[in-house]
Amino acid sequence: MGDDHLSKALESSLNDLKREMDEQEREKDDLKKAIAASLGKSVDQLTARDLLNATMDGDSSNKRRLPPDITDAPPNKKPRPEKYWDGVVKLTHVTGFSGLSFITSADIVQKSMLKKAVITAFVSSMDWIEEHFPEDVNLCLVTHGRPAIRKQYGSNRVIIHAPMKDEKFGVFHTKLMLLFHESSLRVVIGSANLERYDYNDLENVVFIQDFPQTTTRLKSFSQLPNFASDLCDLLDLMHVPPSVKEEFLGYDFSKAKAHIVASVSGVFEGKENYRKYGHARLAQVIKDIGAFDPARLPKIEMQTSSLGSVNASFLHEIYTSFCGIDPYENGAKPRGRKKEGLPPIEIIFPTQETVEMSKLGPPFIIATLPSSGNTAKENELRGWVYCGSHNATLSAWGKLTLSRETREAKMTMNNWELGVVLPLYDSTEIPSTYRRPAPLYRPGQDAWTQDFEW
Template identity: 25%
Template sequence: MEEARLARLGKRKRRASPDRPSKQVSKQAEAKTSSEIRYPKGAIKRTWAYKYPRTEDISIEEVLQAPTLNIAVLSSFQWDDRWIFHKADPMKTKQVWIIGANTDAIKQNIIQELAECNTPNVKLHFPPMRATTTMHSKLMLLFHETHLRIVVPTANLMQVEWGETGKDPKSVGSWQPAVLENTVFLIDLPRRVDGAVSEKLETTFGQSLMAFLEAQEVGQKVREGLRKFDFAETNRLAFVHSISGSHSTGPRRNDTGLPGLAAAIRRLNLNNVERLELDYASSSIGGLKEEFLEKLYLAASGLQPLSSKAPEDWADRFRVYFPTHDTVINSTGGVECGGVITLNSRSYNAPTFARRCLRTHISTRSGLLSHNKMLLARGRQKDGTPFGWVYVGSANVTESAWGSQSILKSGKESALKINNWECGVVVPVPTEKLQGLADGEVPPMNVFQGTVEVPFKVPGEKYEGKKPWFFMDQ
């Protein structure tokens, strides 16, 4: 899929600026793009959506704070270069693009295109990739004079995924409402008071982020730049990742993919689970095998997926949200916007597909389709303590994203095999939001208020005869 996309990109010349400035969000964002530190403790926001009321959302202008943006390190699965250059002018902002290329031919094609458009201050970086690897992670490191903004969106760097659209073909001179929505985690970290470069980042969040960048072979200057900022406020958060490759030994075996998620849950003291409810919104669900979902349930409990056993009713406590055929057809963007939402009929009709876990996905903003990857967890620990947490990132509910591992005939664990590069953040629900519950009560969905604006209707309906959206059938 990625190779075909890059081949399509190669058929056109890149230009350093768009044909027409995008004016859709300029007025709303004008007052919010200053260089001030707005999110010192971190926040989760919905992406802004044109012609929809503003709530807990954020526009790409508000994310970038372009007037004071010195350096932008950007990674994405898909790119709209002209749109990016309009939002972050390469004449003013140095940029590093972390972009996937499975072959030398694709890599050289991208390098040549950028050279032909004579765009200054843009450096390309290609992380290690095999023929089957997908560079799916989405991450922004935005360096300002006063702070570093770390951004982990579910959106690619595409206009439509940030709530913007083209002209409405049904109404000349007007703009079509937004068609896709996503979610963004961001946190603003101040410069170190002593002005020094620390030897290493002091929190596990920072160390995990650094390990991910090192695995992607991101340049020393970028990694050194991170050590100029104070990561103290990330102490209550977890940066989780999937490092593409086969991991049989060393720390990566336990610190990435599903084992990495489990380790993060333990570090945040969200393990020792008695009861756990999971709600996962995903824009791609692959084969959705019950065996894989059970391992994901264990990892979300802080347990090692291969050496632990899930409760018998785990599938009744795990819901995966995905749109029906009718939801996509009747959405604002219709069929043309369904290509980023992927499931095929062969996988759905396989006997291993976890149909009993599937729920309908309907946005709380009517007409929008979701490109979100969001896992909502709530439950009780063995000592009775209630908890809740949110994962936001690039990982869909697939083995390609989280990795696969099995027990060999010898009784030993196989290597952890991960296809994709992915990254995300786990954000716990504050303790004060968990007060006043009845003894033994699992926190309800409204416990997430103030932490994340849940973008889909809950509880989702069971499919029970409804037809899922099959993108290949169109």
């Protein structure tokens, strides 16, 4: 009996040891799955360095506690797509380049979570659109074309040509995405057209912000913050179906980070109208964010992919707005500085050599204010940045004049454009697509020009 009892005891101990080893093995497997999920890999794709970085720590156990959102994640479950609740400026992914500042078109759209969308651009590729927007997603596409139309294709596709000021001049150049996801709305405003070339081969810029769905809807559009209200105004002018802007009543825009600056093809006359669009709108935004200071006029860096007919008169006109000055604010008599020489605007435009060796950059404006004194103030406004579709042209920013008939100020624009302005502080991080300070043209270097064959 003694030997039999000892044999059973040994067998029991071995079984306990086996269960413990099996449990440890399961824990290791679970840990590998959690690490793989956190890195967006499969278990088979994990390297020894991945495991070492995730498990080694400075304590005696040599084991690091993983965050709850990783350890509690079901095995092989991919991390949820990233949301930008506080807004962010990103550069579009370019083949051959990588970094935290870049984002792919797939990561922007997040089609697995998409329910409906409004997308706008000057140029659009249906192949690119069908790749990113599945057939079951309700889609409204606004693009350039004449005459103005709104057509239904199938049960869930609408194509719109926005109205233009006239039949000869101007383009619809607005780049906007309204992406209605499962429980949030993503607003994307940038410089990229809806085609693979713009998202794979060109450096474009996008502002992205996500807004959460609310449990209770607002009762009227007058309750919307300015950011959302300005977008609704544009949707109406584009002739987008009213049901789209009605969706805005169900989202929380209280944390909107950016200020909308749009141009709309048309003539807008009178005090309440001319300030809504073009560079007059930009002047109003600069005042609103507190960047207008007659004693600290800004230095401007203006990156553009199109110059048009830039001359001294146009540069002085837009620089006045870049300062936050409305020349007709106090009536018909313009105010501002005497137009002598050129204003402090540096236009960043690529040389022929640069274009042949690299990627074309997006419309981008950086305004820096001189220091207010010898001692920098905490959280002092340092300037502002604009990113969007506006190039350095009169057609894009508009012409501000006085009406001969009414003697009231009016803003005339050929193009539709859209961008955002963000204030710059010491802590603000905005990616730039060019080296700063930008180098001057050297003797013998030519500006980039594009030849068209007819």
